[in-house]
Amino acid sequence: MIWNFLRSTSRAPAVLAGTALVLSLSIAPANAQKAEPCIAGSWELTGALAHTGLAIKMGIDAAVDEINEAGGVLGQKLRVIAYDDQGEPSRAVDNARRIGERDNCIIMIGGYRTPNALAIRTVLNEIGQPWMGVISAGTRVIEWESGKNEWMFRVSAKDRWVAPFLVDHALQRTKAKKIGFMFEATGWGQGAVPDVEAAAKAKGTALVGKETFNIADQDMSAQLIRLRDAGADTLIFYTVDRETDAILRSMDRIGYKPTIVSAWGIGVQLGKTAGPLTEGVLVHGTFAWTGQLSPRAQKVWERIKAKEKLKDPSELVLPSGTANAYDAVYIIAEALKIAGAYDKKKLRDAFYQVKYEGIIANYDPAFEKTVERHDAILPAHYKLLAYHKGILLPVAQTPHALRF
Amino acid sequence: MGEILQYLLTGLSLGGIYALVALGFYIMWEASKAANFTHGDVYMFGAVLTVVLVEKGLPVLLAAPIAIAAAAVIGALVERLLVRPFNKEPNAIGWMLTTIAAGIMIESMATITYGPLGRPLPSPLAEQPIRFGGAGIYPQEMLLPIAAVAAMFGLEAFYRRTTLGRAMRAVAFNRTTAGLMGINPNRIALIAFALAAAIGALAGILIAPVVQAMPAMGTLIGLKAFGVAIVAGIANARGVVVVGICYGVIEKFIEGYISSGARNAVGFTLMILALLLFPQGIFGRREVVKV
Numbered sequence: 001m002i003w004n005f006l007r008s009t010s011r012a013p014a015v016l017a018g019t020a021l022v023l024s025l026s027i028a029p030a031n032a033q034k035a036e037p038c039i040a041g042s043w044e045l046t047g048a049l050a051h052t053g054l055a056i057k058m059g060i061d062a063a064v065d066e067i068n069e070a071g072g073v074l075g076q077k078l079r080v081i082a083y084d085d086q087g088e089p090s091r092a093v094d095n096a097r098r099i100g101e102r103d104n105c106i107i108m109i110g111g112y113r114t115p116n117a118l119a120i121r122t123v124l125n126e127i128g129q130p131w132m133g134v135i136s137a138g139t140r141v142i143e144w145e146s147g148k149n150e151w152m153f154r155v156s157a158k159d160r161w162v163a164p165f166l167v168d169h170a171l172q173r174t175k176a177k178k179i180g181f182m183f184e185a186t187g188w189g190q191g192a193v194p195d196v197e198a199a200a201k202a203k204g205t206a207l208v209g210k211e212t213f214n215i216a217d218q219d220m221s222a223q224l225i226r227l228r229d230a231g232a233d234t235l236i237f238y239t240v241d242r243e244t245d246a247i248l249r250s251m252d253r254i255g256y257k258p259t260i261v262s263a264w265g266i267g268v269q270l271g272k273t274a275g276p277l278t279e280g281v282l283v284h285g286t287f288a289w290t291g292q293l294s295p296r297a298q299k300v301w302e303r304i305k306a307k308e309k310l311k312d313p314s315e316l317v318l319p320s321g322t323a324n325a326y327d328a329v330y331i332i333a334e335a336l337k338i339a340g341a342y343d344k345k346k347l348r349d350a351f352y353q354v355k356y357e358g359i360i361a362n363y364d365p366a367f368e369k370t371v372e373r374h375d376a377i378l379p380a381h382y383k384l385l386a387y388h389k390g391i392l393l394p395v396a397q398t399p400h401a402l403r404f
Numbered sequence: 405m406g407e408i409l410q411y412l413l414t415g416l417s418l419g420g421i422y423a424l425v426a427l428g429f430y431i432m433w434e435a436s437k438a439a440n441f442t443h444g445d446v447y448m449f450g451a452v453l454t455v456v457l458v459e460k461g462l463p464v465l466l467a468a469p470i471a472i473a474a475a476a477v478i479g480a481l482v483e484r485l486l487v488r489p490f491n492k493e494p495n496a497i498g499w500m501l502t503t504i505a506a507g508i509m510i511e512s513m514a515t516i517t518y519g520p521l522g523r524p525l526p527s528p529l530a531e532q533p534i535r536f537g538g539a540g541i542y543p544q545e546m547l548l549p550i551a552a553v554a555a556m557f558g559l560e561a562f563y564r565r566t567t568l569g570r571a572m573r574a575v576a577f578n579r580t581t582a583g584l585m586g587i588n589p590n591r592i593a594l595i596a597f598a599l600a601a602a603i604g605a606l607a608g609i610l611i612a613p614v615v616q617a618m619p620a621m622g623t624l625i626g627l628k629a630f631g632v633a634i635v636a637g638i639a640n641a642r643g644v645v646v647v648g649i650c651y652g653v654i655e656k657f658i659e660g661y662i663s664s665g666a667r668n669a670v671g672f673t674l675m676i677l678a679l680l681l682f683p684q685g686i687f688g689r690r691e692v693v694k695v
Contacts, residue, residue, distance in 0.1 A: 242616070
């Protein structure tokens with residue numbers, strides 16, 4: 001039957017052409033890494049930390065809208081695709097495959113959680129998918145144990161650099177020269193222990209106490225009593241909002257008021273729930289939308305405010321994350337321009353040539369060819385924020401700045 | 405010394421929560437021989453609804469009774485729609501599935517509408533702790549064991565002195581005979597569930613200023629309070645309150661001297677051991693079933 005069909009001479013060329021086309025399509029993708037102009041992320045959009053996914057998306061949307069209004073990149077408008085992983089590492093892996101293979105997006109954006117970022121390292125390497133982290137500050141996300149990281153970049157903090165930052169500020173403020181450490185019993189908190197201990201040692205001091213607690217704990221009196229009895233007058237925190245609220249209340253009950261220098265697990269939400277108990281607590285961040293803004297940041301805030309129908313910058317619950325995401329998109333756009341095409345390998349190579357002034361820092365250059373420098377934001381760019389009257393502000397804009 | 409006092413104080417507060425919520429299980433079990441696994445979520449509902457009403461501008465002394473009343477309505481609806489139709493035979497257990505499912509649904513609905521994050525409920529009693537002997541406690545937290553003991557005495561008076569209370573005892577004693585005496589066991593069950601929900605919601609409202617009201621706050625509390633009720637021998641109000649308060653104190657000591665991670669593991673192990681030693685519950689009585 002097929003032979004009869006093919007014997008008709010007028011059909012043969014069409015069939016031959018069709019066969020050639022199918023064969024060429026099946027060979028081509030192995031060589032080219034041509035990708036779609038979409039920026040896709042696997043974020044926590046529902047569940048306990050849904051506000052983190054939404055905060056990241058806000059920053060990305062603001063940047064993408066600005067860029068598209070100015071004509072897009074390489075003549076194409078960028079699309080944003082959001083997948084929900086509910087904070088589950090296994091879903092993040094599925095989404096990474098979907099983004100890299102089915103959607104074939106030029107770049108994938110990371111989410112809030114370090115465990116999710118760690119889970120997708122192998123998949124990204126296997127597919128050859130560029131990835132840009134915007135929070136997930138765990139050191140191992142970028143600095144792999146094997147020393148080889150070819151596709152993952154990050155515009156965010158690095159825990160190994162955050163620890164010395166926190167220790168420095170703690171040492172500046174401690175009167176008794178006794179620093180303690182309070183951390184949550186998760187991959188993030190426990191992963192920070194060697195970083196903080198090494199940072200303390202490098203400064204010629206040692207932690208007088210190290211206490212941990214579990215997620216959803218409501219009373220940390222036991223741990224705080226031990227830290228208080230060890231004489232710690234300054235504490236470093238690797239904790240998040242909900243448990244920190246319980247910690248502050250436990251401190252209030254026993255009348256223990258140490259200085260607190262915290263990693264960025266705590267934020268706007270804590271100011272709302274713990275109110276006056278947060279006064280003077282210091283937090284590491286990369287950006288604050290409250291207080292005085294640069295003219296460009298002010299415009300970005302106005303855009304986000306209009307689109308998301310917000311009233312006040314204190315409603316941005318993950319201020320550093322939103323700003324990181326914004327700068328990240330612009331760095332990607334710059335790299336695309338240098339690459340000259342929506343090609344994953346060319347984009348990855350172009351990252352090392354990006355110089356860009358964002359709202360957080362002047363990236364000069366954004367990345368270098370060492371695994372350590374796949375992180376764009378340097379310790380010099382880190383900011384110290386402080387709670388004042390329940391609002392998180394740059395420390396210089398509060399009464400808690402050190403006066404020399 | 406300060407430590408022991410601290411664990412005792414916070415343990416009394418936590419135990420007060422378990423006691424109040426477990427009392428609810430006791431009331432519902434007596435009236436219908438069914439356990440309501442949405443009970444932890446009405447505890448959450450009371451707190452969350454009060455926070456929402458206060459944010460809308462109502463004074464807390466008005467918002468709290470409204471939330472308690474709304475919780476009572478939910479309790480009644482659970483009995484009517486999720487327990488009664490599945491409790492008709494003597495050994496029916498369909499209500500387990502329906503109430504567990506409804507509990508999960510309530511928590512999910514709350515997460516979608518209220519959001520996952522905790523929100524504060526201001527209270528003058530949660531601002532300044534009372535400190536002595538190296539320990540401290542918020543007056544708000546002491547309200548809980550006080551409320552639990554008050555509820556226990558109040559229930560006893562209710563059961564002994566009021567007609568409705570005596571009708572409830574009659575239904576608990578023998579459902580069929582009570583029906584023959586002109587008491588409507590279904591109506592009694594409905595009222596019992598509403599009352600239990602109101603007490604559970606009260607517990608949530610009392611502790612919310614200290615722990616922040618959030619949708620996830622109820623599930624584990626409900627489970628532990630159910631355990632407490634079983635270990636106490638679910639048919640005894642005083643026993644339930646005593647075991648609840650003791651369990652709270654024990655948990656705090658485990659947290660203090662071992663670790664907070666051990667709290668649930670050791671706590672539940674102790675519950676299992678208690679049941680092995682006292683199969684009817686510590687204060688329970690052996691049930692005699694005539695066949």
